[in-house]
Amino acid sequence: MSLVALRGVAKRYATGTLALEGVSLDIARGDFVALLGPSGCGKSTLLRLLAGLADPTAGSLSWQGTARPEIGFVFQEPTLMPWATALRNVALPLELAGLRRRDAEARAADWMARVGLAGFERSYPRALSGGMRMRVSIARALVTRPPLLLMDEPFAALDEITRFRLNDDLLRLWEAERFTAVFVTHSVFESVFLARRILVMAPRPGRIVAALDITAPSPRDGAFRTSGEYAAQCRTVSQALADAMAEAA
Ligand SMILES: Nc1ncnc2c1ncn2[C@@H]1O[C@H](COP(=O)(O)OP(=O)(O)OP(=O)(O)O)[C@@H](O)[C@H]1O
Numbered sequence: 001m002s003l004v005a006l007r008g009v010a011k012r013y014a015t016g017t018l019a020l021e022g023v024s025l026d027i028a029r030g031d032f033v034a035l036l037g038p039s040g041c042g043k044s045t046l047l048r049l050l051a052g053l054a055d056p057t058a059g060s061l062s063w064q065g066t067a068r069p070e071i072g073f074v075f076q077e078p079t080l081m082p083w084a085t086a087l088r089n090v091a092l093p094l095e096l097a098g099l100r101r102r103d104a105e106a107r108a109a110d111w112m113a114r115v116g117l118a119g120f121e122r123s124y125p126r127a128l129s130g131g132m133r134m135r136v137s138i139a140r141a142l143v144t145r146p147p148l149l150l151m152d153e154p155f156a157a158l159d160e161i162t163r164f165r166l167n168d169d170l171l172r173l174w175e176a177e178r179f180t181a182v183f184v185t186h187s188v189f190e191s192v193f194l195a196r197r198i199l200v201m202a203p204r205p206g207r208i209v210a211a212l213d214i215t216a217p218s219p220r221d222g223a224f225r226t227s228g229e230y231a232a233q234c235r236t237v238s239q240a241l242a243d244a245m246a247e248a249a
Pocket residue numbers: 013014015017018019037038039040041042043044045046206
């Protein structure tokens with residue numbers, strides 16, 4: 001069943017830039033969708049439309065049950081409050097939702113453990129590594145258990161080993177929670193590792209040029225990352241991306 005259906009969506013900014021045109025897609029509840037494409041193809045714009053941070057200039061977004069669900073966000077910058085401990089950062093969305101501080105912190109501590117940060121509750125963001133700050137950001141996004149998680153190149157600034165670990169842990173969380181995930185990335189390798197469906201986008205105007213299903217089963221782990229199946233899927237997606245870029249050029 002689709003969580004959201006987009007039909008003929010376009011977005012033209014006030015500057016005249018046509019960031020998206022003719023975008024039609026269905027995002028199934030519980031799916032993991034990657035938006036893959038070169039700079040400027042409208043990935044972030046599509047995420048902003050899903051988030052309700054911008055409105056389409058043409059076409060429609062229809063949410064199942066008619067209302068946009070609660071949404072968790074993870075950006076490339078973890079955007080934590082520097083004056084608050086990691087635990088306070090994770091607890092904040094719960095307190096904003098009306099939970100008592102003690103209950104919010106208990107649940108936040110549980111989520112910190114789930115992202116591998118047990119023992120760092122009292123640490124301030126500046127004392128944590130980039131990867132750990134990103135883990136705090138993921139815990140903060142998921143602590144209210146939103147049905148939809150939007151991620152905009154969350155791991156692009158991290159080193160490769162840290163990025164692999166976060167990919168592994170994100171998949172574990174998704175398998176346990178089954179939120180719907182929409183993940184923006186420039187990386188073919190990351191998109192194939194994470195996603196069940198990859199939407200390849202091309203620029204000028206931003207549009208979806210291919211939709212590829214990645215059928216590899218769970219669990220996807222270190223063994224999957226070095227498998228022939230993974231390499232073959234990466235080749236297919238790379239080719240689709242190269243075709244998209246050639247068409248756009
Ligand atoms: N607020 C804005 N006002 C005007 N133009 C914008 C705005 N935001 C994005 N654009 C333009 O719309 C197009 C799509 O931008 P968008 O950021 O959605 O692409 P992207 O695929 O996410 O790129 P990147 O990978 O570089 O983040 C680009 O040409 C961009 O310059």
